[in-house]
Amino acid sequence: MGRSNRRGALTFCLLFSLSCGAGDGPRGGHRTVIQNKGSDTLVNVAQAWAEAYGKVNPSVVVSVAGGGSGTGISALINGTVDIANSSRPLSDSEAEAVIQARGVPAQAFVVGYDALAVFVHRDNPLEALTIPQIAEIYGEGGSLDRWEQLGIRVPGCPSGKIVRVSRQNNSGTYTYFAEAVLHKNDYKLGSLDLHGSKDVVDLVSKTPCAIGYSGLAYASTGIKMPCVAREEGAPCIQPTMESAVDGSYPIARPLFMFTAGEPEGAVKAYLDWILSDEGQCILVGKGYAPVRADLPCLGPEKQ
């Protein structure tokens, strides 16, 4: 809700750009608009960046929209955005399409890291999972479909059935999960394919039988995140920002911003600012892992 309000406010400012903020800046009412669109995983932090940047440089307005990594990349190909947010790298065909349509290759910027948390209802006694176990739950041909098979009994789930909650089949999160956990195998049919990470978290928090996955930043109090081991016998790592940055957590991925060709002018300044200490600390504040660990906001007690 808050997100759409902010977006509304931003649109309002775009429409009536003279009446918002300090109109008597050095360049008067002349404003540059940066269009930024893409991954729903990144949309929260992209909004926060856009807002904070409005104070850093009032002559630039950043307009942020979600819709998914694919949507943002399509928009970059069509030339309707300056920066596309994505939670996955460009596919070969997409990279080709950018060159075809824009005449220059796409430039990728890693702006942070996201850890995918696998989570269950808070009453579920499950404490640890391994990647092969998750693949047996979600992957085609996998044998795990009842909680007893993992040796647990879930209160409030008399049927014992594992209700698999997943994402719609073209979200970046879905694709990344298929690659990192299922090793590009297909998903088992019959999962509940919800539209958005927040919906997955909400549903799992209300459904004792359920298991789901989403970006770590979406974790809420209604769910429980078991630790994840790369394989049977490997150390079991809690999904946290620290374990995502140092690479020990097995399901973490880089988050990208793409531009068509080398960025220039306002877009370059914006990307530089995102990678600066200030921009990276905003990312940390939203629950993602930064690109480097020597940030003022990551005090010694946090590391």
Next chain:
Amino acid sequence: MPPEMDGNSSTYGLEGKGAALRGPEGASRRYGRDWAWWQDKLVASVVFVGGVSAIVFVLGIFAFVTREGLGFILHTMDVREFFGSIAWRPTSLIRPTYGALALIVGTAFVTGLAMVFSVPFSLGAAIFIGEFAKGRVRETLKILVELLAAVPSVVWGFIGMTVMNEFLIRTFGVPVGLNAMNAGLILGLMAAPIMTTIAEDALKAVPDGYREAAEAMGATRWQVVWRVVLPAAKNGLLGAVLLGVGRAFGETMAVLMASGHSIHLPTSPFDSVRALTATIAAELGETAVGSDHYRALFTLGILLFVVTFFINLAADLVVRGVRGGR
């Protein structure tokens, strides 16, 4: 423009206004094309464009959907897979498959459940409002039924996702509350107002003479309804049900949110299912334009279009039948 037309349009109903504007001398006839004549032409052409636009838009949409989906139907689609397999995996990293069976069955199953819930209630409501209720009760009920139709579908979906999900888990002990039962109940509520309103119109269309004749022969209120009014209105009632089916069949947002959106051939009403409409809504936004996946979704759109077209056509013919026949 043939000159007779001028005379026609100025004498046609516009005399009063023309005379008032131009005085009592019949000025409009002398000048022929006066302001009222132009106004008449303008309104006529605007109304004509409005009337024709519906046809243009329907044909345009059909042409667009067909153009986008036809390539898939002709080149990529394996008909046996499309109608015989449940494996809808358009983004598979191994091999994309386009089995729509589970989506077709899911849509039919949810629509069927919705009708099981809503037909008895809607027809009952229509009979009560049309034949039994009087005065203020009747007016209040009619307004409330119409208010039910005004609830946006995303609100219904939200109710399904939050309230109904927990209610179904707690009441029936099912593993998850986003299922065909949830979607069916919600769709039933959404289809009920249109069915009630049209069924009530059908009952109203039965001439009072029928009721009076039956009452004169000593029939009770219920006998009049059951033996006389319902048989006389049966085509209209069937039309109402078919329009309700069309409403439930084409609904998207509420089904997407309440059905669980899960590819699964249902064996019980508490299984999660996936609908055709919801699949298009969930996947089209992030699909590369022109890809097989994109065209496959338009093929689902053609299927939906054809089925809803026949449902609506059937409803129309049935309703027309009652008017023509009597």
